[in-house]
Amino acid sequence: MTRRGFTPILITVMGIILAAYSFGSMRLAPAVAAAGPAEGGPGVAAAIDLTVNAAANRQPISPYIYGLNFAKPAFAAEIDLPVRRWGGNHTTRYNWQSNYMNHGSDWFFHNNTHYDPYNGATLTADAWVDQNELTGSASLVTVPTIGYVAKDGDPESCGFQVSKYGAQDDVNNEDGYPNCGNGLQAGVPIAGNDPLDTSQVVNSSFASGWVQHLVAAHGAANAGGVKFYALDNEPELWHETHRDVHPAPLDYDELRNRSFDYGAAIKAADPTAQILGYTSFGWSGYWYSAYDLKQGALNGYTYFPDYATHGNRYQVEWYLQQMAQYEQDHHMRLLDYLDLHFYPQNGVDLSTAGSAAKQALRLRSTRALWDPTYTDESWIGGSDQPAEWRQVRLIRRMHDWVDAFYPGTKLALTEYNWGGLEDINGALAQADVLGIFGREDLDLAALWNYPDSDLGYDHFETLPGAYAFRLYRNYNGSGGQFGDVSISAASADQSQLAIYAAQRTTDKAITLMIINKTGGALTGNVALAGFTPSGAAQVYRYSVANLTAIVPLADQPVSAAGFSTTFPANSITLLVIPATNLGLEPQMYLPAILK
Numbered sequence: 001m002t003r004r005g006f007t008p009i010l011i012t013v014m015g016i017i018l019a020a021y022s023f024g025s026m027r028l029a030p031a032v033a034a035a036g037p038a039e040g041g042p043g044v045a046a047a048i049d050l051t052v053n054a055a056a057n058r059q060p061i062s063p064y065i066y067g068l069n070f071a072k073p074a075f076a077a078e079i080d081l082p083v084r085r086w087g088g089n090h091t092t093r094y095n096w097q098s099n100y101m102n103h104g105s106d107w108f109f110h111n112n113t114h115y116d117p118y119n120g121a122t123l124t125a126d127a128w129v130d131q132n133e134l135t136g137s138a139s140l141v142t143v144p145t146i147g148y149v150a151k152d153g154d155p156e157s158c159g160f161q162v163s164k165y166g167a168q169d170d171v172n173n174e175d176g177y178p179n180c181g182n183g184l185q186a187g188v189p190i191a192g193n194d195p196l197d198t199s200q201v202v203n204s205s206f207a208s209g210w211v212q213h214l215v216a217a218h219g220a221a222n223a224g225g226v227k228f229y230a231l232d233n234e235p236e237l238w239h240e241t242h243r244d245v246h247p248a249p250l251d252y253d254e255l256r257n258r259s260f261d262y263g264a265a266i267k268a269a270d271p272t273a274q275i276l277g278y279t280s281f282g283w284s285g286y287w288y289s290a291y292d293l294k295q296g297a298l299n300g301y302t303y304f305p306d307y308a309t310h311g312n313r314y315q316v317e318w319y320l321q322q323m324a325q326y327e328q329d330h331h332m333r334l335l336d337y338l339d340l341h342f343y344p345q346n347g348v349d350l351s352t353a354g355s356a357a358k359q360a361l362r363l364r365s366t367r368a369l370w371d372p373t374y375t376d377e378s379w380i381g382g383s384d385q386p387a388e389w390r391q392v393r394l395i396r397r398m399h400d401w402v403d404a405f406y407p408g409t410k411l412a413l414t415e416y417n418w419g420g421l422e423d424i425n426g427a428l429a430q431a432d433v434l435g436i437f438g439r440e441d442l443d444l445a446a447l448w449n450y451p452d453s454d455l456g457y458d459h460f461e462t463l464p465g466a467y468a469f470r471l472y473r474n475y476n477g478s479g480g481q482f483g484d485v486s487i488s489a490a491s492a493d494q495s496q497l498a499i500y501a502a503q504r505t506t507d508k509a510i511t512l513m514i515i516n517k518t519g520g521a522l523t524g525n526v527a528l529a530g531f532t533p534s535g536a537a538q539v540y541r542y543s544v545a546n547l548t549a550i551v552p553l554a555d556q557p558v559s560a561a562g563f564s565t566t567f568p569a570n571s572i573t574l575l576v577i578p579a580t581n582l583g584l585e586p587q588m589y590l591p592a593i594l595k
Helices: 071-078 091-092 125-135 204-218 237-239 252-269 283-287 292-300 305-309 316-328 356-369 396-406 424-439 457-462 466-473 587-592
Strands: 009-012 013-016 046-053 083-086 098-103 111-113 138-143 147-151 177-181 199-201 227-230 272-279 339-341 411-414 442-445 485-491 499-501 511-518 522-529 538-542 544-554 564-565 571-577
Touching: 009 522, 046 499, 046 511, 071 125, 071 457, 083 125, 091 098, 091 147, 091 237, 098 147, 111 125, 111 339, 125 138, 125 204, 204 252, 227 252, 227 485, 252 356, 283 316, 283 356, 292 305, 292 511, 316 339, 316 396, 316 411, 316 499, 339 396, 356 396, 356 424, 396 411, 396 442, 424 466, 424 499, 424 511, 424 571, 442 544, 457 466, 466 538, 466 571, 511 522
Parallel strands: 046 522, 083 138, 138 227, 227 272, 272 339, 339 411, 411 442
Antiparallel strands: 009 013, 046 485, 098 111, 147 199, 485 499, 499 511, 511 571, 522 564, 538 544, 538 571
């Protein structure tokens, strides 16, 4: 059994506090209606102005923003899944030669033979890539850089055997392995254990051998093979998640050196591959190294050695700076994507929909991805935090970092989750997130949807959250997709009636995604500019009225000036507006072609 855990790190006014929590068993809660009623009185739909301009703010939308970490073949084919990620804690010690892995702290540091999390059947990396090839999905493979891989697939091989290291705070009685402990004695990590209990030593040649094998078996990245490689998974947490082989907190220099070593090995094996790094676990890891976080706790939170001795640069800034320097010195780009993970710290992630208050918070907190006026409603936004951190504005902040320290680097969020995916509330949030990704020019993203049965993710394709992906990737069951060139779209109240707009390069149709986040009907007065409709808009809706289908509705009449229509409570509506000769210059379409 695999459990996916992660550890947020809180920075308080006293300094930095490490606070760990694990994602365990949860029970589905009854669905609760989303945010409160709209203004306008009973039976009256409040009116909100929406504006769309096809000639403004044009930029390509990367198809890779619609990625998943886990997908059954049928669903991947249905939504034409653009990218699927082989990632998570267990991939840090994946042995490609034998298909062995280690669960790390997620589950008693057990070794195991790698398996399909949906059915428990043995699954090799090659078979996983084969599935992607069948469904036309690009593969994103996590390459271990920690220096160890699992030596066997025997669950009795575990990092902290009771027979060798003594009694521990918890042992794996649940699966019948009481000799495998959690590596803690009275809350204190066991020190001095032998990494070879579970693992064998490897180096970057082991990684390059894997890439060479993948190229031989599937082709190079530019010839249909594995397109993306990530430099391990959440290395700032190795001293927790894989402390049996890496007990020391990672510092700046180790992060850089491993990125240089393994990145160069991957590029040597496949020069056309795209590399993602450093796959940070979350907010605190963007700023300080794991070493600094620990040292800060030991010196009164007045001195952070890594930060102070590396030009007073935060970890993401310094990492980008170093990767840029490598390219300057070696005339080779090792880092193609800055890759971060982000889970809202307000309690909505990896959970069921919850109370009305929690659902409203979920819908508000998507603003953390972009809004410079939104103070995060978690410890991140606390008054004891540095002022520059309280507004996360994550994607815009990532753009700022790249522009300042390594221009040309693309942006990826290969783990994120806003929760509530079993409910219409989570579907609204997920549709909002995907719209934000396109508008804010993110390059790649993958929802963390590990098939946990308590959350219903073992049947993710049946959940309301999956319909958010269908709306963007196959709204009509015949391959209809949201546009691939983002265009200007604004709402007078994005918190109630959100709008995202794009144009398709294939037929020049304008697609509008309009999300009513409230518990009451809202009228949208849509003003159009920059193109000429050739007829009525097709309308497709997913709502609380029918959680098992995207419903096609009667066409919406559209004039050159726009249209007005009502959007029911808790609904996502896609409008497809056909276009005539738009009067746009040909170069307006070039960004989508060049992407």
